[in-house]
Amino acid sequence: MIRLLLLTLLLLATSQASEALVSWNDTVSKQNIIEYVQTVTNPKDKNFIPEVDRIAVFDNDGTLWSEQPLYFQLYFAMDRVKSLASEHPEWKTEEPFKSVLANNIEGVMKSGEKGLLKLVLETHSGMSDEAFSLVVKEWINSAKHPRFNRLYKELVYQPMLELLVYMRANGFKTFIVSGGGIDFMRPFASQMYGIPSHQIIGSSLAVKYENRSIYTEAKIRAIDDKHTKPIHIHYHIGKRPVAAFGNSDGDFAMMQYTEANQKYKTLQLYVHHTDENREWMYDRKSHIGKLDKGLDYAKKHNWTVVDMKKEWKIIYPFEKER
């Protein structure tokens, strides 16, 4: 019985591998990925990694879906300000809410980090996590990105979806380790990426337990970015990853932490935003998803840097419709 099961699984994995990564051109990034996966999953190879240690961590914004011209979570927060405005007359005169209500994005951005934080805290708190989850679900199934007039959830990278499937088919556990909020991501990211909620790690707000439910408070508990990504990997996963995927200097520490794995061969991959026509082009000087220090290091240390423009046949799933 067990033997039959294993045989079936093996055949299934092989068939999946040959169909995998179809949206990737046969260039160096795809070759690096496949070579890495084949090496570490081959029991006869000296670089073999037991399945239990095949931990792959993925940033979300700019790595699995787009993040321009603003993190999508900020669009959610702004839409939520508009929904809640009638309950908050004070927002008419208070920044950054005033700018949000006037559709003045520049004004919102001018409020700086402090203003953006206020925006998130006010719009993400004050209800049970389960009620908030419904609000997020409604938004993700209706709100559209201004540039593409497509649902935000359609702006996910098809090649990365294939990569997630490919990694899992090869026994990797896939985790999201994002600066985005866990309460924002989990209601939809689970389904979107095929990643269970307990494998979605991110920034979090303080909560309280009352009346047998969890209520979110307007207070940051943890930001998941830069050096705190390895820290949250420690708390949530409890072991050092072997593969890390990111797109910015915010992912650099997590990728170096992965690279420093003393036990296993590792893979580091940066998604480099080089396609201003199909997506966006930005790196060293971007206000969002800045990739500078990490890019220099990646080139010097043989990390895989995906040139989106040249290496990805399509960016978004909806391009298949054409």
Added chain:
Amino acid sequence: MIRLLLLTLLLLATSQASEALVSWNDTVSKQNIIEYVQTVTNPKDKNFIPEVDRIAVFDNDGTLWSEQPLYFQLYFAMDRVKSLASEHPEWKTEEPFKSVLANNIEGVMKSGEKGLLKLVLETHSGMSDEAFSLVVKEWINSAKHPRFNRLYKELVYQPMLELLVYMRANGFKTFIVSGGGIDFMRPFASQMYGIPSHQIIGSSLAVKYENRSIYTEAKIRAIDDKHTKPIHIHYHIGKRPVAAFGNSDGDFAMMQYTEANQKYKTLQLYVHHTDENREWMYDRKSHIGKLDKGLDYAKKHNWTVVDMKKEWKIIYPFEKER
């Protein structure tokens, strides 16, 4: 191909179920468990739960392994004091270390919560998480419990090991949600219970990220007990469980949180320590694993309360040797 795989899995699950829970007598607790699992995994039943939502949470100390006369993590801490004593001449005169070195358990306990905390902080910090993991592994594979002269890891409950396997065979994800430290549990609990490290949740110390590694500091980050169990379930799992297993008032909030699941039929089970010959007998007045409020509530609300003495054929795996 997929159909063949599913068929194989189905046959495998069925054969596992019939062999499951062999160390449980055919009394009410076993019946409750099997009835619950069969109901919620039957796609034709109105109480069916999709696999993705089959979240089962288990306390550890006193629920999966013994916790008397002291939490085993405290024995670890005390053994560690002895190992490190030569580097800490000040411990000869400083409590609770002085009592530990004199094998004076009563003196250690007299130092109270503050003293025990100090003991844990001093012995669990100051090294990388990976180095600490090796220390724990060495201890768990050599240190013996004073009463049984058996390795601590042998004092795991055989019926609960079978229950973990049975739940997983039926598509449940099993999580540990324990007051014990994550850094202490993860190095061995993963293998002992078949639960991956990212599904082991517990109390944690503050850490810093330096030189591409995680270093534990002598500072509490989070205690996972009572009302903070639901809070950590929120942060780590991100959804309300459907089944909760505990043995003390420290698990009561987690079990009520589970019971309040609005969407699905739930199961709550208390392990009641009733066997002073084979294990220990304690509940309402115990200094460790006190079960009082929870026991009253459980009886009133039809929770399953396992009478270890009457319902478990054996307690520990080594009893099979006889």
